[in-house]
Amino acid sequence: MSTTSTLRPRAETAEPPPKRIGFGGRLSRWDLKLSPYLYISPFFILFFVTGLFPLVYTGWVAVHDWDLIMGQGEFVGAKNFTDVLGGRDFWKALGNTFSIFVLSSVPQVIAAITIAALLDANLRAKTFWRMGVLLPYVVAPVAVSLIFSNLFADKYGLINSLIGLVGIDPIAWHGERLPSHIAIATMVNFRWTGYNALIFLAAMQAIPRDLYEQASIDGAGKIRQFFSVTVPMLRPTIIFIVITSTIGGLQIFDEARLYDQFGRGGADGQWQTLTILLYEQGWTQSNFGRASATAVLLFLIIVVIGVINYLIIRLISTPEVKR
Amino acid sequence: MQPTRRTITAAVATTALTLSLAACGGGADEGSNDDNDSSGEAGGEQITLTVATFNEFGYEELLTEYESLHDNITVEHVKADTADNARDALRNSLGADSGAADIEAIEIDWLVEFMQYPDKFADLADPAVEGRWQDWKVDAATTEDGKLIGYGTDNGPQAICYRADLFEEAGLPTDRDEVAALLEGDWQHYFDVGKDFVAASDAAWFDSANATWQGMINQVEVAYQDESGEIIATTNPEVKELYDAVLTAAVDDELSAGLGQWSADWNDGFQQSSFATMLCPGWMLGVVEGAAEGVEGWDVANVFPGGGGNWGGSYLTVPAQGDHVEEAQALATWLTDPEQQIKAFEAKGTFPSQVEALESETLLASTNAFFNDAPTGEIFVDRANAITFQPHKGPDYFSINTALQDALTRVDVDGTDDAATSWDKFVADVEALG
Numbered sequence: 001m002s003t004t005s006t007l008r009p010r011a012e013t014a015e016p017p018p019k020r021i022g023f024g025g026r027l028s029r030w031d032l033k034l035s036p037y038l039y040i041s042p043f044f045i046l047f048f049v050t051g052l053f054p055l056v057y058t059g060w061v062a063v064h065d066w067d068l069i070m071g072q073g074e075f076v077g078a079k080n081f082t083d084v085l086g087g088r089d090f091w092k093a094l095g096n097t098f099s100i101f102v103l104s105s106v107p108q109v110i111a112a113i114t115i116a117a118l119l120d121a122n123l124r125a126k127t128f129w130r131m132g133v134l135l136p137y138v139v140a141p142v143a144v145s146l147i148f149s150n151l152f153a154d155k156y157g158l159i160n161s162l163i164g165l166v167g168i169d170p171i172a173w174h175g176e177r178l179p180s181h182i183a184i185a186t187m188v189n190f191r192w193t194g195y196n197a198l199i200f201l202a203a204m205q206a207i208p209r210d211l212y213e214q215a216s217i218d219g220a221g222k223i224r225q226f227f228s229v230t231v232p233m234l235r236p237t238i239i240f241i242v243i244t245s246t247i248g249g250l251q252i253f254d255e256a257r258l259y260d261q262f263g264r265g266g267a268d269g270q271w272q273t274l275t276i277l278l279y280e281q282g283w284t285q286s287n288f289g290r291a292s293a294t295a296v297l298l299f300l301i302i303v304v305i306g307v308i309n310y311l312i313i314r315l316i317s318t319p320e321v322k323r
Numbered sequence: 324m325q326p327t328r329r330t331i332t333a334a335v336a337t338t339a340l341t342l343s344l345a346a347c348g349g350g351a352d353e354g355s356n357d358d359n360d361s362s363g364e365a366g367g368e369q370i371t372l373t374v375a376t377f378n379e380f381g382y383e384e385l386l387t388e389y390e391s392l393h394d395n396i397t398v399e400h401v402k403a404d405t406a407d408n409a410r411d412a413l414r415n416s417l418g419a420d421s422g423a424a425d426i427e428a429i430e431i432d433w434l435v436e437f438m439q440y441p442d443k444f445a446d447l448a449d450p451a452v453e454g455r456w457q458d459w460k461v462d463a464a465t466t467e468d469g470k471l472i473g474y475g476t477d478n479g480p481q482a483i484c485y486r487a488d489l490f491e492e493a494g495l496p497t498d499r500d501e502v503a504a505l506l507e508g509d510w511q512h513y514f515d516v517g518k519d520f521v522a523a524s525d526a527a528w529f530d531s532a533n534a535t536w537q538g539m540i541n542q543v544e545v546a547y548q549d550e551s552g553e554i555i556a557t558t559n560p561e562v563k564e565l566y567d568a569v570l571t572a573a574v575d576d577e578l579s580a581g582l583g584q585w586s587a588d589w590n591d592g593f594q595q596s597s598f599a600t601m602l603c604p605g606w607m608l609g610v611v612e613g614a615a616e617g618v619e620g621w622d623v624a625n626v627f628p629g630g631g632g633n634w635g636g637s638y639l640t641v642p643a644q645g646d647h648v649e650e651a652q653a654l655a656t657w658l659t660d661p662e663q664q665i666k667a668f669e670a671k672g673t674f675p676s677q678v679e680a681l682e683s684e685t686l687l688a689s690t691n692a693f694f695n696d697a698p699t700g701e702i703f704v705d706r707a708n709a710i711t712f713q714p715h716k717g718p719d720y721f722s723i724n725t726a727l728q729d730a731l732t733r734v735d736v737d738g739t740d741d742a743a744t745s746w747d748k749f750v751a752d753v754e755a756l757g
Contacts (some may be wrong), residue, residue, distance in 0.1 A: 175737030269733035
């Protein structure tokens with residue numbers, strides 16, 4: 001046994017090596033170099049097919065006269081962009097989008113963090129309450145919109161009837177611009193506040209409890225603890241939620257589209273958001289070129305907002321680094 | 324050898340994933356195309372035909388009947404909630420060249436739009452169906468080179484629905500013949516009677532300016548686009564006159580209940596007795612009956628301001644992309660047969676467009692219990708005979724009319740604009756369409 005085993009390696013190192021490198025060795029070298037790329041390739045293949053290609057193609061469509069059914073027409077350069085930017089619809093939709101976004105995101109984050117703080121306290125039937133806040137999230141947006149558009153109906157809606165009882169004039173929830181934004185933001189908040197609260201709650205649970213102990217030994221009350229311990233520790237989570245709700249807010253579609261029976265954002269575009277405008281141009285007016293131009297502009301706006309977000313985050317996170 | 328195997332596994336996994344994704348894409352297509360899963364047209368083979376409609380066509384029982392007549396055919400009914408949504412869906416599937424149902428219903432207001440793409444539809448011209456419809460109904464669906472795009476289903480001859488109880492309270496006649504005599508005349512006369520009514524009642528005269536507009540514009544022979552396709556909507560004095568007339572009546576004379584048609588408020592308005600009359604094409608009877616459930620006093624008068632008027636009516640088309648064009652055409656032929664159209668009328672009140680059906684005893688004898696047993700068959704046959712022409716609707720009719728409806732809503736429902744500023748916005752909207 002021992003002689004054969006000493007002989008074998010010698011034989012192997014003496015002659016077969018070139019063959020080996022040619023076969024297993026080269027394969028294993030490829031393996032080392034290529035495998036990692038293959039492992040991550042599904043993401044990139046997916047990204048190229050479903051993400052990058054449509055993105056680039058949208059840009060291509062945006063510089064052509066493009067009909068939904070007839071397809072590609074002539075090259076028109078920047079005409080679609082000047083049409084979109086020159087019309088009153090785009091600017092109005094942009095204003096509406098931001099107005100609804102601010103009206104929904106700001107109260108949402110504040111409410112979510114407050115609810116999370118309450119859920120983080122020592123409650124009875126904790127799981128019940130925690131699941132409870134998620135309930136609105138699992139209700140289909142269509143159902144939410146149906147219920148809310150009845151609540152916010154102008155003439156015979158529940159809210160106008162209620163405020164009528166205390167002598168307030170009915171509010172034109174569909175007719176006027178700001179009330180319609182408030183109504184839509186209410187739907188968005190109803191749906192997303194609980195979801196965000198749960199994310200905050202998860203982050204709060206990760207805060208070491210001894211920090212609170214120390215704080216209460218130092219004589220800090222519950223409210224002081226919340227602002228001096230909880231909120232600073234939540235900073236990364238707050239940043240995450242602000243970014244996700246920004247992107248979601250700029251793309252708001254469902255709630256606004258289902259707010260009335262036509263889904264076009266009101267007779268005067270009172271609550272027409274950028275995505276509804278895009279849909280209207282593409283599917284109703286059949287003008288894909290113009291819709292693509294709007295999509296490209298929306299993309300640029302989101303990029304700009306993303307950069308602003310990034311700068312603000314850097315600003316917020318500097319004190320932490322200094323410390 | 325182990326690393327090698329891993330490499331192969333990874334490669335295989337990647338390929339498999341890519342393939343399965345591609346397969347998913349294909350699968351989704353097939354799912355929406357429903358008929359693809361049956362393998363061929365060969366006789367006796369099971370095939371599934373999809374029929375896409377919207378609102379109420381009254382086809383539920385008919386489709387079951389067709390299945391029982393043909394052992395190898397299963398019919399699937401896809402129903403959109405509004406005509407607008409059906410239009411968007413059809414545009415989409417024509418654009419993608421897949422996903423359309425075997426039979427797609429098209430509303431007359433957007434038929435012209437789809438007539439621009441005759442290649443996307445099967446030619447349904449067939450000696451077997453010649454002379455079946457009123458001429459104007461067939462002409463509207465025939466291209467210049469004689470290709471027939473769709474088979475006519477229903478029409479929308481209009482009468483006036485009214486609340487006899489509210490009429491009585493306001494001291495107006497309640498009998499449907501007397502009401503017909505009272506309202507006989509042009510639109511101005513209809514509005515004048517409304518002023519008398521409103522002075523003596525809490526309710527408004529009509530539901531919304533939008534609905535009334537539909538009746539008025541459908542009596543204009545050339546409204547928004549001339550024969551050459553030129554958009555004249557913003558310069559046509561006839562359009563502007565009607566616009567001013569309807570808004571003066573609605574807002575200045577307070578005849579309108581200001582309820583945006585099809586809105587939640589509009590539906591509630593039926594229960595709140597907020598208006599006394601409305602324009603009623605045949606298919607509207609089912610809508611009223613649904614929204615005004617439990618309200619008594621609705622009746623229908625054999626009269627329409629300004630003569631006859633048609634609102635709506637549809638066609639069944641067969642998109643050329645389907646796998647079972649022949650079978651679909653056979654089903655469409657059967658569904659639009661006068662005999663079947665009478666059954667649809669009995670089911671949902673959709674008024675037939677077939678010449679033969681108009682003489683049907685069943686149709687003439689039919690009454691509607693909800694509308695105080697009104698002889699609706701007789702009334703709507705009269706109203707259909709009062710229609711003398713079909714207005715010319717250009718390819719942009721739908722978009723322009725939508726913009727005009729928005730203009731009316733801003734003044735009548737939202738109150739955010741007056742007639743003049745709202746008109747300016749309408750002009751801007753139409754110019755932006757280009």
